[in-house]
Amino acid sequence: MPFSNIDLASITGWLDSAATQQWIVGILLILLFISFIREWLPVEITALAGTAVLMLTGILTTGDVLSSFANSGPLTVVCMFILSASLERTGLIGDLSKLFNKVAKGREFAALLVITLGAFAVSPFVNNTPVVVILMPIVLAFCRDHNIAASKLLIPLSYATILGGTCSVVGTSTNVVVLGQVQKLGFEGIQMFTVAPMGLIYAAAGLLYLWTIGRKWLPSRPTLSTMLPGGIQRDFLLQVRIPAGSSHIGTTAVDLMQSELLGTKIVEVRRRGFSMQEELQHITLEEGDRVLFLCNARKVNQVREAKGVDLGWDDSRGLEAMEQRDVQIVEGMIANNSEFAGQSLAELKLRQRFNIFVLAIHRQGRNITDMGSDTKLIAGDTLLLEGPQEGMNRILTKQRIIPLSQRSADAHNRSKQGWAILAMGIFIFIGLLGSFEQYGEFFKFFARFNPFYLAFIGALIVVISGCIKPKEAYQSVDWGIIFLILGMLCVGEAMSKTGLAKAIAFGVVDTMGPMGCLFAISGLYLLCSILTEMISNNAVAAVMGPLSYEMALQFDANPLPFILAVMFGASASFSTPIGYQTNTYVYNAGGYKFKDFVKVGLPLNLLLWAIFTCTIGWLYPLK
Template sequence: MSPDWHQYFVFGLTIAVFAAFLWGKLSVELVALSAAGLLLMTGILDKDDLLASFANPAPVTIGALFIISAALERTGQIARLGRLFNTVAKGSERRALAALLIVCTICSAFINNTPLVVILLPVILGFCRDSGAKPSRLLIPMSYATILGGTCSMAGTSTNILVDGIARERGIAHFDLFSIAPLGMIYAVIGGSYLWFFGSKLLPARDTLATLLDASRGREFLIQAGVPEGSPLIGKSVLDALKGRSRKLKIIEVRRRGRILEDALDAIILQFGDRLLIRTGTKGVAELHKGDEVNVGMGTETGLDTLEEREAVLLEGMIGPNSRLAGKTLAQVAFRQSFGALILAVHREGQNITKDFETLRLEFGDTLLVEGSREGVERLKAERDFITLSEPRPEAFNLKKAPFAVAGIFLFIFLAAFNFEWIGLPLNFDTFAAAFLAALFVLLAGCLTPREAYEAVDWKILLLIIGMLTLGAAMDKTGAATTLATHVADALGPLGPWGILCGIYLLASIMTEMVSNNAVAVVLAPIVIRIAEAVDVSPIPFLVAVMFGASASFATPIGYQTNTYVFGAGGYHFKDFVKVGLPLNIILWIVASFTIPLIWKFHP
């Protein structure tokens, strides 16, 4: 194959990868790794090129930062922020907004913003229930604040670490921990001011899913009913048994000899001794007590134990990105049988879905309103990556290790920021080395177990990064990056380096609203380095433009993971992010276009 063919193939593959990301039917890490496999099969890359992507320090650095953040979470330090939030807010929405902007911006500069958002979500929703404030007035600002905070240091977001890793591979001076802090702090001040003075006026005042349903629902109960000997219901299906009764009766589960039956309700034929868990309102309770077809606690003279009647438990929660429930229907996961609970409604992409749940395929970000027994609800809350929104998830925090977790984050900052050559020591800890040593410290200190550390790492992100690094390497090796850079330089050359920088930032910002910011950074970083070579300027300003353009995602709920988390929980519509986030995107684009060349010179 000729080199030209290689370039066309890499261009086509890149377009196909981003199209698959937009399609959203395949997992992004599988798409990225498949692209790496195709490059290896065609001979465009050899095994050494592939292994070089695994040797890039960025994935290990990001994995280490996941572990440090998990140590803070497991020792209760992020939960302590939630208690601090309630203390500062004192029932006032404006106080709450100020607390969120300050706390989230500062914390997300050093720790992963995903656990920060996950912990604070139920805290904020609880505050809104107690104070009467609307969650939709606070959750978008929380997500945006974590994004703005992530631009204040190299550790604030994986995008920064990736761009730095690519720069190192190409022999460009690396970025220190706070190299980008000057622009990041400008972003934080301008972004926070926008949200305080203008964004808050654009935010909707919308109820959550649970609030909307509670307004029209009365008191409801769970009744455990038994089928007595001689009941005319014996031999009938469960659905036929309740035909003609109140429409408020809903069967949650059927137990036979202590085992929950997993068959569909219309396929279960009732037998003597079967136990039915029924959800119903006050009217349904009265109807169930009529007659003797189903025993609902008629006394010991019937020869049966008295059966239970209790009030139903309501839970609001969200499907996380790594949940086993994601991508499956309720029937496939046997939701009713597994958790002894019913789904009352689902909020997805601005819509409240209230029927046809059995065929609904759950997705990351779906907000569920669930009702069932206390035991079943507790099983659901314990499900991995099911995020409880109704109340903070009860955690057995390892409080004794909290000082070591805090020491770990300070150790990371100290090692990455301090220049030991000033005191005569021949040591130089970059972000990678500092993160690795700090993660090792919290593990040795017992802040979390090796298994917990493994589970804390988002392997999907790391595999996505490795696959995209391979694609970036192919663009560089085949000359595709140089060809594209030459065309961009020719098209924007009359505008000078400043015009090119404006275009690079805008391109990164638009792309990251649609696909993963990590993928955007990995593809654009090698290209902008070649563009800098073509116009004979320093690549540093262009790399910074990629960092900030790929991180500052505000206009859609899919561009950044924290936006997706708050999308369903706040009852938002897609247009809410456009209305609030698009002006912020434009403002920061203008700020970056004028500020980056002042801090990082084109001709140093």
């Protein structure tokens, strides 16, 4: 047998050696980072594939993986998504639009102040990604109404939520992931607002920068709807029937569009109550067929005036008017967990399924109006959609499309606002009391309720009280982020188990030891900040969390400043639109180019790095 001479015992022994396992984990880590940057696969699939490799090589056991999956970090993030969704469903966050419009009064700088302060105030207690998703339509509507470039406000909106998220351990998933990692290693010195002193100084510097220097560097760029030639016209959805004896019987739907319906777009042909799924050029019209088409207001009026009857069609033209409905033109963004991501327009069949047309696509700073049926959509694409209200509602609510037009208040469950306020009040108040445990037994009692307990209780309250339905709660969670965190937690576990994290920490101490503990903390922050601009902030947090704790032990120092270096460094994604999800969302919605983030965000990154380095030793003891 060709395999009889293979010494399996030697191979197993080689795989079980500490040095081999460290090399495997190190090489795997590099490959994961390259895959994240090159986007060979969705990031969550890449992370889970890394976990599978670690299991196949025997580095992680089933128990190790299940232990990582039971980490409180991703479970806390799930609860925060549900809490955030409840605030949206009850209209609490949406009510900010009233204050926003009242205070801003059409002034750009006033709008900048209000939107950044409002986003900053909410973000320590609500996951910052939903905050941006909810506030984007408000900002875009305000900009359209007052002829202000949305690009002047959307980058500040994203940056303000990132800055606000650093003021508590639950404001950003980055902090939650790091917290779960170090708690597993035995460090229990972080409460809900332990990070607040640094976060407030950090955020104050960032906001002042946005209001002064950064404001001058913000570009003035058009959004998708204003980039279309000829602007946007209001259209109508019309329906006509092919009566007996019509001259159009036996012709195709395309022939009809090119003759009687010139200048319109046929949406659908219905026959005996069923929608014809074939391409229009292959549909031969029959008696009784109903044809739905889009027609702008000018065309409707021209036909009406020409014939003197409603909609202008009479039996002499072989068409009988049946129906007239308004259609909407809506901007929407493809979410990370949308079924649209990765599919072509032909595969989606939007016309057949929803009576929806895609007028244009905005992707990474460029506008695509000449897309074909083979054009594939990716997460983050902004679409300009046209179609009837019922189809638009289905596509926005069920297909994971984030609407960038202002949402209707009718969708809010306002009668349950009191329960949502109660849940958030308990969450914030008990968390705040627990942060003062050093001041006596009274406060120490509340310190036992860690962020996961509080988030879980809050999520349970809003679901039981009816603020959000169970199905809506499941749908509110971005499961791609959760699986990314779970996969990278397993990689972090492998780094700790094989001793790779400790070996790297030894190397750092040997190199930076003579320069001092503060130099190492500053370098750790800078490394995390650079990495998070290229790959997911959660991936950086999961990998660097255990490393920061090991570095502190090797320096015989207080672990907290090292841990905070990872929390703040991994959240400091300002220079690119790809490191942080909120940046990705505003990137397409605001019509930005990649260089806009570099121009505005790189100076902010350097400023915050300097502030962190200068203040960390003053706020938290290094030894």
